[in-house]
Amino acid sequence: MISKRADDEQPSSRNAGKNNNDLLLPGNQGESIRAALALLLGPETDYQSRVKATRRLAQQGPAILPFLLYTLSNYPEITSPPWPWWPPQYEQCSYLLLQLSQHSQTRLEKLLQHPVIQQPAGPVLWVSVIEAAGQLIHDDYEELICRGLHTPWTTVRNAAAMALATRAGKITLHASTIEKLKLHLNAQEDISVQLTAAYALLSSGERAGMTAFLQLLGPQAPLEAKKAAVFLIATELPQHLLRPRRAQLTDLLLAFLQDANQEIAHHAAQALGKLAAPSVLVLIRAILEYSHSVKTQIAALTALEEMANRPSMRRAIRQRGILTYITPFLRADNPELRRQACYTFAACGGSYATAVLGTIIFSMDHQGLTEIIEALRLLHGVLRAPTRIRVVHWLLHALAHQREEIQISALDSLAYLLWKARTQRQSRAWAQISQEIVGGDTIQSLLNAGNPWVRQRTVELLGLLDKRSTSQLHLRSLMLHLLYNDPDSGVRACIAYICGQIAARWAIPGLIHTLLDPDEYVAEAALNALGLLATPSDGLICYVLREVIHNSQQRPALAAHAKALLKKLRKREAK
Incomplete structure (x- = not known):
């Protein structure tokens, strides 16, 4: 159940004569509301259950506000998971609170002064109000958020500093707010609050902010602070950094x-991908040339891959011949280093990268053949003509390899290309x-093929083809033959599933026959699949x-499923 804050965290007079049961809950739903609050605030509640509990509480409307505010204010400070992670309850x-305050037309600062709350308001209510205010960038809640900086709880101060940092990325903070952050x-301040204030x-x-940030990234800084600082730069890089600070x-x-x-x-590699200028490429090249650490080489290659996401940096990488320094790593003994080199090559793209990858495909004994096949699906501009046809030909060539892991990698790459073309609505590709x-x-x-995994991956590939290709008669007959006769139950089940996904009504007789398959999962x-294909007019399927x-x-189990499916068909027919 929801517990109150410990006595040593609040004044001794707090909660005197008060109990959750003394508050009037709306209607006769007291137990339901308490259960929903327990799910909302529970540390082990999964995300979907927490969302459903929030919706159930929101449906009660403003009438629930007194009970909700009282509970949040008296709930103990949530300190798990520890920093730099953030408790999932607050989202x-x-x-x-935002929904209910808007519904009741109550400003957020008024929630902290509600009559049911014995002052001062508790940390969980404070953080919830601050995060709600942080979502309303264009409302003047800056003073309210700044008040959170002066509370005795680290989590509240941290939430206030982060809300101000988010606000600073979109509008200009008041001069008084800047001074309070400093x-x-x-x-003497907790390291988490120092870091968040510096970021704001x-x-x-x-x-x-830059001075403090550099100190937190310095050699004397705690490891967790350093990791959190680099993570912030990698994921939330400030948009308006001046050139000298970018250089620092x-x-x-x-x-x-x-x-x-x-x-x-x-994280440093990710941050460099967003921050670095072309002049940095010389230094990255030096790391690749002279470093003997595999981890450092992987980090440098990751940085180049991240940089390649920016068109200007991708052009600079190609023009300055950086790819020639990556080529030797395509044969590296370390598989992780080899894979990262392949991914970096693919991200950079261009004629040189395409030519190198295409050449290696025909070297059947190349050490990095599997990684090259994986990287081809990620080649920059792979869906453009004529690159897409070349890459498909290379992957089809790899399917002739004797090693089954090579065949499966090639099938996966072809499937990815089909999926990408379909989801991006590039119908011609x-x-x-x-x-x-x-x-x-x-x-x-x-x-x-003898390996059932190869057969199953091939069937999955057929499910991604366009309708014109899957309508070919020889493919239909092959799929039905395997549906009836394949010795592996996984392959048979996969074919049945694919027939439903591609709306293969021609497979209905075969699927009906497969209901007698000795394997219940098949x-x-x-x-x-029949449930996806059936219409109310299909008398045979209903029979x-x-x-x-x-x-x-x-x-x-099969009969229960069939009963539910028949019920759905009858409902559709009635409509």
Whole structure:
């Protein structure tokens, strides 16, 4: 149940004569509301359950506000998970308070002064109000958030500083707010609040923020503070950094690429991807040339991959010949280093990268062949003509390899290209890739491969083809043959599933036959597919469903599923 704050965290007179039960709950739903609050504030509640509990409470309307405010104000300070992680409860608590305050037309600062709350308000209510105020950038809640900086709870001060940092990224903070943030840069303040206040000042373009940030990234800073600071730069880089400050951060991040802590090195690489100028490429090249640390080499390659997401940096990488320094790593003994080199090559793209990757595909004994095949799907501009046709030809060539892991990697890359073309609505690319795949006899040979994983991956690939390609008769007959005869139940179930996904009404007789499959999971997959294909006018399917229900003693789970499906069909027919 929801517990009150410990006595040593509040004045001794607090809660005198008060109890949650003394508050009038709306209607006769007291137990339901308490249960929803327990889910909302519970540390182990999963995300979906927390969202549902929040919606259930929001549906009660403003009438629930007194009970909610009382509970939040008396709930103990939430300190788990420890910093730098943030308690998941606050996202939904702030959302709920925002909804109810807007519904009742009550300003957020008034919630902290509600008559049911014995002053001062508690930390959980404070943080929830601050996070709600932080979402209303264009409302003047800056003074309210600043009040949170002066509370005795670290979590509240941290939430206030982060809300101000978010605000600073979108509007200009008041001069008085800047001065209040500077007061929290002193060494007596908790390190989490120091870091967040420094970030807020950095977002505001204040020199004091950069000075404090550099100190927190220095050699004397605690490891967790350093990791959190680099993470902030990597994920929430301030938009309006002046050039000198960008240069300062860049120098520091370059040093962090060689940090012994792999997490710091990785975040530094991500940050450099957003921050670095073309002049940094010379230094990255030097690291690749002279460093003997595999971890440092991986970090440098990751930084180049992140930089390649920016068109200007991608052009600079190509023009300055950086890719030639990456090429030797494509044969590296360390598989992680080899894979990162391949991904960086693909992210940079261009004629040189494409030519190198295409050449290696035909070297069947190349050490990095698997990683090259994986990287081809990520090649920059891979869906453009004529690159897409070349890459598909190379991947089809790799399917002829004797090693099954090579075949599966090539099938996965082809599937990714089809999925990407379809989701990006590049219909011409989707059609061309599909036609190239079904044009030869490669698919037929793979459907007859000895390894069931290869057969299943091939069936999954067929499910991503465009309709024109899947309508070819020889593919239909192959799929039905495997649905009836494949010795592996996973392959049979996969074919049944794919038939439902591609709306293959031609497979309805085969799926009906598969309801008699000795493997219950295969029969279940066939029934699911029939459910997707069936219409109220399909009398044959309705008859078969009734037969499955009639024989419920043999397969009760299948019969229950068939009964539910038949009920849905009857409802659709009634409409």
